[in-house]
Amino acid sequence: MTASRPTSDAPIVSVRDLQMIFPTPGGQTVALQDANLQIMPGEFISLIGPSGCGKTTLLRLMADLIQPTGGELLVNGGTPRKARENRAYGYVFQAPALMEWRNVLNNVKLPLDVMNTPKAERDSRAREMLKLVGLEKFERSYPWQLSGGMQQRVSIARALAFDPPLLFMDEPFGALDEITRENLNLELLRLWRETGKTVVFVTHSISEAVFLSTRVVVMTARPGKIEGIVDIGLPHPRSDDSREDPRFFEYATQIRELLKKGHS
Amino acid sequence: MTQGSMQIAALPVRSGFGLPLLLLSAAGLLGLSVLLAGQAAPALAWPWLLGVVALLLVGAVGIRQSAQGESRTARILPAAATLILAVLAAEAILRAYAVPTGLIPAPSKVAQSLWAARTVLLQDAYYTFVLEALLGFVVGTLAGLGLALLAVRFRILERGVLPYAALLSSVPIVALAPVVIKAAGLGWPSKTIIVAITVLFPVVINAVRGLQSAQPMHLDLMHSYAASPAQIFREVRWPSALPFIFTALRVSSTLALINAIVAEFFGTEGHGLGFRIQIEVGRFGLDIVWAAIVVASVIGISFYLFISALERFVLRRN
Amino acid sequence: MTAAPANLPRPARRPSNLLPMLGVALAALLLYWPLMLWANSGQAARSLASGADLGCTTALACATQLRNPVIPAPGQFATGFTSLSVPPLAPTSAPYNALVTGGETLLGLALASVLGLVLATLLVRSRSFERATLPWLVASQTVPIVALAPMLAVLLGQYGVQGFLPKAIIAAYIAFFPIAIGMAQGLRSPDPLQLDLMRTYRASPAQVFGLLQVPASLPYLFTSLKVAATAALVGSIVAEISTISFSGLGKMLAENSRASDTVALWVIMIYGAALGIVLVALIGGLERLVTRWRPPA
Numbered sequence: 001m002t003a004s005r006p007t008s009d010a011p012i013v014s015v016r017d018l019q020m021i022f023p024t025p026g027g028q029t030v031a032l033q034d035a036n037l038q039i040m041p042g043e044f045i046s047l048i049g050p051s052g053c054g055k056t057t058l059l060r061l062m063a064d065l066i067q068p069t070g071g072e073l074l075v076n077g078g079t080p081r082k083a084r085e086n087r088a089y090g091y092v093f094q095a096p097a098l099m100e101w102r103n104v105l106n107n108v109k110l111p112l113d114v115m116n117t118p119k120a121e122r123d124s125r126a127r128e129m130l131k132l133v134g135l136e137k138f139e140r141s142y143p144w145q146l147s148g149g150m151q152q153r154v155s156i157a158r159a160l161a162f163d164p165p166l167l168f169m170d171e172p173f174g175a176l177d178e179i180t181r182e183n184l185n186l187e188l189l190r191l192w193r194e195t196g197k198t199v200v201f202v203t204h205s206i207s208e209a210v211f212l213s214t215r216v217v218v219m220t221a222r223p224g225k226i227e228g229i230v231d232i233g234l235p236h237p238r239s240d241d242s243r244e245d246p247r248f249f250e251y252a253t254q255i256r257e258l259l260k261k262g263h264s
Numbered sequence: 265m266t267q268g269s270m271q272i273a274a275l276p277v278r279s280g281f282g283l284p285l286l287l288l289s290a291a292g293l294l295g296l297s298v299l300l301a302g303q304a305a306p307a308l309a310w311p312w313l314l315g316v317v318a319l320l321l322v323g324a325v326g327i328r329q330s331a332q333g334e335s336r337t338a339r340i341l342p343a344a345a346t347l348i349l350a351v352l353a354a355e356a357i358l359r360a361y362a363v364p365t366g367l368i369p370a371p372s373k374v375a376q377s378l379w380a381a382r383t384v385l386l387q388d389a390y391y392t393f394v395l396e397a398l399l400g401f402v403v404g405t406l407a408g409l410g411l412a413l414l415a416v417r418f419r420i421l422e423r424g425v426l427p428y429a430a431l432l433s434s435v436p437i438v439a440l441a442p443v444v445i446k447a448a449g450l451g452w453p454s455k456t457i458i459v460a461i462t463v464l465f466p467v468v469i470n471a472v473r474g475l476q477s478a479q480p481m482h483l484d485l486m487h488s489y490a491a492s493p494a495q496i497f498r499e500v501r502w503p504s505a506l507p508f509i510f511t512a513l514r515v516s517s518t519l520a521l522i523n524a525i526v527a528e529f530f531g532t533e534g535h536g537l538g539f540r541i542q543i544e545v546g547r548f549g550l551d552i553v554w555a556a557i558v559v560a561s562v563i564g565i566s567f568y569l570f571i572s573a574l575e576r577f578v579l580r581r582n
Numbered sequence: 583m584t585a586a587p588a589n590l591p592r593p594a595r596r597p598s599n600l601l602p603m604l605g606v607a608l609a610a611l612l613l614y615w616p617l618m619l620w621a622n623s624g625q626a627a628r629s630l631a632s633g634a635d636l637g638c639t640t641a642l643a644c645a646t647q648l649r650n651p652v653i654p655a656p657g658q659f660a661t662g663f664t665s666l667s668v669p670p671l672a673p674t675s676a677p678y679n680a681l682v683t684g685g686e687t688l689l690g691l692a693l694a695s696v697l698g699l700v701l702a703t704l705l706v707r708s709r710s711f712e713r714a715t716l717p718w719l720v721a722s723q724t725v726p727i728v729a730l731a732p733m734l735a736v737l738l739g740q741y742g743v744q745g746f747l748p749k750a751i752i753a754a755y756i757a758f759f760p761i762a763i764g765m766a767q768g769l770r771s772p773d774p775l776q777l778d779l780m781r782t783y784r785a786s787p788a789q790v791f792g793l794l795q796v797p798a799s800l801p802y803l804f805t806s807l808k809v810a811a812t813a814a815l816v817g818s819i820v821a822e823i824s825t826i827s828f829s830g831l832g833k834m835l836a837e838n839s840r841a842s843d844t845v846a847l848w849v850i851m852i853y854g855a856a857l858g859i860v861l862v863a864l865i866g867g868l869e870r871l872v873t874r875w876r877p878p879a
Contacts, residue, residue, distance in 0.1 A: 065778055084784055091782045097775035101797045101875040113793065114783040144877045331710035342714040367740055424602030432855070434812050434862040438819045439831070439854025442839050442847045447621065447652045518724040525726045526816060529823065530839060538729065545732040545824065553733050561725040568724040 012076055012166065012198050013039035013062060019070035020057050020224075030223035031057045035071070037217060037226065041165070044192055044199045046209035046216045048255065049262075054224025055202045059168050062200065063091055076165065087115060089166035090159030094174055096151035098143040104130065104154050105139035111162045129157035132191060149173075149180040156188070160195065169201045173208070182240075185211055189238055206259075210234075210251045211243060218255055220262020228258045282330025286345045289323030293352035297372075300359040312360035316353050323349045366548035378555035384540070385559050391535040393563050395452045396524040400459025401516060407460065408467025409509070415468070416475045416501075426472060433465035437523050441530040450533045458527040463516040467509070474508025475501050510575040517571040521564045614653075619645045621652040650844045662845035673829060676853045683831045684857055686746060686818040688864075690753025691811060695803070697754065698761030705766040706795070716766075722759045731756070731817055732824035739825055749821040749830070756817035757810035764806025768799025801876065804869035811861045819854070831857070 020032040032054040039045050047055040060066045061073060064080035075083035083089060090111075098107045108126040117125070130136045133153040143151055152172055159167060173181040185208060192199055203209050209216045216230045232251055234242050242248060296315055306312060323345065331342040351371045358370040365373055378385070415422040441458055448454035478500045486496045528538025537556045544552040619642060626644035638644040646655035654662065670677040701719075705712045731752045738748040772794050780790045822832025831854050838846040 063782055065781060084782060087784060089782070091779065093775045093778070095773070095775055097773055097779055099776065099794070099797065101800070101873070103875070110793070111783050114780070114785045114789050142875045142877075327714045328710040331713040339713060342710060343717040346714040347718065367737065420602050420605075423599045424606035427599050427603055428606065431859055434808075434858045435855040436812055436815045436819060436858045438816050438835070439851045439858070442835055443844070443851045446650075446842070446844045446847060522726040522728060525729050526820060529732075529820065530835075537726075541729050542732060542824075545736055548736075550733060550736075557726065557729050560729060561721075564724040564726060565721055 010041075010077070011038040011074075012041045013037070013200065014074040015058070015062075015071075016073070017071040018058070018061065018068055018073055020054065020061060020066070021069045032061070032068075033223040033225045035226050037229070039198060039200065041198050042196055044189075044201065044212055044214045046201045046203055046213040047219060048203055048206065048209045048216055049219030049224075049227075049259065050204070050221050052221040052224065053219040053262075054221075055219050056170055057224065058219075059170050059200060059202050063089060063168050083166075087111075087162055088164055089168050090162070090164045092152075092155050092159050092167070092169040092172045094171045096143070096148075096155040098151055098154060098158075100143050102142075103139065104135060104141050104143070104146070107143070107154055108157045108161050110158060115162055117162070126157075126161060129161050130154075132160065132194070133157045133187070147180075149176050149184060152176065152184065153187070156191070160191070160197070165198060167197045167199045169199060171202050171204065174204070181205075181208070186239070188212065189236075193237060206252050206255050207243070207248075209255065210248055211238065216251070216255055218258040218262075220259065225262075227262045230254050230258070282326050282328075282332075282341070285322055285326030285329060286341070286349075289319045289326055290345075290348060290352060292319040292322070293349065293356055296356040297352065297359060300356065306360060309360045309362075313357060316356050316360070320349060320353055365551055367550070369551035369554055373551045374554040374558065377551040378558060381552055381555060385537070385556060388535060388537045388540050388556065389559050389563060391452055392455075392524050392528065392537040392560070393521060393567075396455040396527070396536070397459055397520040397567075400456040400524065401463050401520040403456065404460035404463025404516070404520075405467050405513065408464045408512075409471055411464070411468050412471030412475060415472050422472060426469065429465050429468045433469065437462050437526060438530075441527045445527070445531045450531050452532075452535070455524050455527045455532075455536070459520050459524050462519055462523045466512040466516055466519075470508045470512035471505060474505030477508060478504045506579060510571075510579065514568065514571050514575065517568050518564060521560065521567065525560060618651075618653040618655060622646070622648055622655075625652065650842055652844070654845045654848055658845050659848070662849045666846060666849045676831070676834065676850055679829050679831050679834050680853045680857045682746075682829045683749075683815070683818055683822065684861060686749040686821075686830070687753050687811065687815045687861060689746070689750040690755075690814045690818060691757050691807060691865075693750060693754035694757035694761050694810060694814070695807070697758050698765050698803075698806075701758075701762040702765030702769055702799075703791075705762070706769045712766075719759055719763055723763070727756055727759070728813070728817055728820055731820040735821045735825040748825060749818040749827075752821040753814035753818040757807075757814040760806045760810045760813070761803070764802045764809075765799055768802030769795045771802065772798045800873055801869075804865060804873070807865050807869075808862050811865055812858055815854075815858055815861060 015035050015037040018032060018035040019030075022029045022031055035054075035058060037045075047058060049055050057066070061068050062075050062080055062083075064075075064084040073080055076086070076088040078086075099110060102110065105123070105126050108129050109122050112122040112125060127136060127139065130139055133156055135150060135153055135157065138146065138150065143154070146154065156169075156172070173184050176184065188199075189212060191197075199212075201209075201212060203212075210232055211234075213232050216232060218227045218230065219225065220227045230251060234245060234247060234251075293316065296312060296319070300306065300312065327342045327345050327349075330345070331338055355371045358368060363370075369377070411425070415425055437458060440461065444458050444461075445454045448457055482500045482504075483496065486500055491499070524536070525538035525541070528536040529542050532539040537560050540556045541553050544550070544556070622645035623641045626648055627641035629648070630639075630641060630644060638647055645651075646657065651658065666674075666676045669675060672678060705716060705719075734752055734755065735748055738744075738751060743751070769791075776794055776798075777790070780794055785793070819830070819832040819835070822830035823836045827833040831850060834850050835847070835854075838850065
């Protein structure tokens with residue numbers, strides 16, 4: 001597969017002049033100001049920026065976990081609420097947030113249980129997902145028996161279990177060590193190629209963003225806003241060699257400059 | 265405007281109705297009781313009951329209204345109102361149905377008896393709380409801390425004694441009380457011993473857990489300073505044990521008084537709140553029983569609050 | 583990236599406590615003999631001085647012969663134990679009565695768990711309800727609720743509730759507060775992320791309750807059940823003492839206390855202690871069975 005992925009003309013996520021203001025004891029905080037962004041189906045978009053830049057806020061707005069104070073937001077052709085009610089996205093949090101009383105298989109089955117998927121399908125579907133993340137041998141283990149990286153893979157399998165077109169990931173590998181993280185990055189890219197999902201990925205690691213994404217959305221803080229968008233032209237499929245590509249450093253420098261611009 | 269911000273704006277307006285409704289409900293219930301006081305038991309009780317229920321519903325709406333928001337009043341008023349309305353409603357219902365005092369005494373009757381018997385009850389409280397509960401609490405705590413220090417110093421003791429302590433902490437004191445009272449006599453010291461024994465176990469278990477809760481990194485740090493064992497104890501082990509010890513003390517503070525009262529059910533020389541409760545139940549003097557329970561509750565809550573305050577004070581300084 | 587399941591972490595085994603525990607038990611046994619002689623010799627000396635014929639001449643020799651010793655001698659223990667335990671299911675024997683009391687306590691705990699769950703649900707669902715009642719629920723923990731047991735027993739008797747039930751009700755009444763508070767804590771224990779997760783699935787409130795909050799609260803339920811069990815046992819024994827009872831350890835305690843039969847009191851104490859330990863162990867066993875998903879402590 002190459003960098004030019006099959007995309008239709010209609011964006012799957014459309015952000016127009018989006019604004020989010022939180023009331024605080026001393027007044028109000030502008031978490032997000034005049035954000036504009038179009039995400040096409042099949043893209044891998046990273047949101048990067050320092051803490052307080054509104055990247056997680058933007059993701060939570062898309063997921064209808066919070067409601068905006070202004071602007072327009074369309075997800076999967078409708079309001080975020082509609083997208084949530086249609087179960088159009090899977091969400092992966094910073095922490096695995098597994099149910100510690102369910103074994104690995106049953107954790108992946110959780111969304112299918114909630115959505116009343118026919119019982120016969122649940123097991124086979126969950127096993128398929130576990131195979132996808134390479135954990136099929138651990139289906140009977142309980143979360144405490146897994147390492148942090150394995151737990152996060154279970155939570156990715158869980159997010160994919162009901163086959164949503166969108167995958168929202170909020171710093172999913174932030175708490176893992178560098179080696180595990182790079183392994184999981186490779187695996188995530190493979191999943192993305194195999195499933196054709198649209199991914200929106202929040203991170204604070206520049207190299208992670210460059211390595212994974214088709215486009216990187218650079219955000220800056222106070223007020224939270226989109227500073228610029230960098231197209232990543234590295235060819236797919238990417239491997240560890242992509243990290244040695246001279247263009248990798250160019251993109252990283254470009255993103256760093258944008259981040260600095262917001263800082264001054 | 266979104267849902268969230270509208271709710272925030274609406275809150276102060278809604279809570280305004282709370283207090284008037286509560287006052288209306290309380291005044292109504294009080295009024296019913298006063299009306300019922302003039303006459304003998306009414307021929308028909310149910311209309312009165314209906315009135316009480318209606319006023320309680322008004323009160324419930326008032327509580328709901330006053331519980332909105334995060335102000336100090338919104339936190340305290342609902343609880344205070346619940347107690348007051350419950351007492352007033354009980355008073356009205358007990359009067360309407362003319363329930364004999366020997367069965368369930370009306371709150372007003374309990375208050376009268378509390379005042380009338382105040383000397384006796386205070387004396388009982390002195391025996392039960394000061395001589396039995398408090399003294400037993402102090403003795404049990406000191407013994408427990410001593411045992412815990414020994415157990416931490418000598419690992420073999422920890423592995424031999426601690427399992428027994430955990431086991432014995434699930435022994436009901438009522439099984440222990442008769443034997444101790446037979447052995448140590450009917451006077452207050454036997455109850456002090458029982459309280460001390462029941463306080464001992466949670467203190468030992470928690471103190472050992474606490475003394476071992478010191479972070480390995482902190483211990484390594486002290487080690488790297490070539491600190492003496494006494495210094496390590498003072499600087500690392502003791503401070504990290506304090507929260508655990510205070511948890512045990514808080515639990516024990518309530519157990520001490522409760523256990524002193526229960527132990528008195530098994531024999532006294534005629535003093536104490538437990539003794540009072542037992543003989544008055546026997547002769548249907550339930551107003552005195554309730555009065556004794558009110559006294560015990562006030563002491564119990566005060567002692568608990570005192571230990572909690574001590575905990576905050578000590579832990580903040582450390 | 584795939585490892586064999588054999589690599590799963592298992593906690594290291596701690597050295598067994600058995601030997602040190604046996605050592606302590608042995609030390610206690612060695613201490614028992616001098617302690618018994620010392621505790622009884624005073625009474626023996628007094629009996630001898632008053633001219634009673636105990637069949638022995640010195641206080642020390644008589645210390646093992648007393649009718650109502652402070653601490654029974656081994657022989658007295660053995661006789662008392664057999665006479666109260668054989669046959670085990672006779673209405674006058676301790677094992678039977680311990681079963682009765684244990685049954686009352688377990689029934690009480692079951693009642694209290696149901697009530698506790700209902701109250702905890704209300705507490706978690708309604709903030710007004712929580713603010714109105716939680717301070718009093720917490721305060722009730724510091725109040726000698728058990729002091730109400732004798733009165734409650736009389737009251738229930740007046741309304742014709744008799745036999746097994748009033749004791750179970752009193753046990754439930756005592757156990758119910760810690761269970762309600764523990765359950766409320768447990769229902770609130772899910773991580774905010776887990777709640778968000780359920781929201782992304784468009785889970786109904788009933789699904790959030792059943793799939794997330796209730797399982798998350800189980801460890802809290804068992805912790806509070808263990809605390810409540812001893813309290814409930816005290817409650818049912820006190821209730822047995824304060825009502826007209828025909829069976830139960832409380833009834834035996836009251837009878838032998840009146841008769842000043844100290845050997846019997848010692849035996850009943852041991853049965854009571856064992857009952858308390860067994861009840862807590864039962865709950866612990868049930869806990870391990872129900873919450874098998876938890877790492878071993």
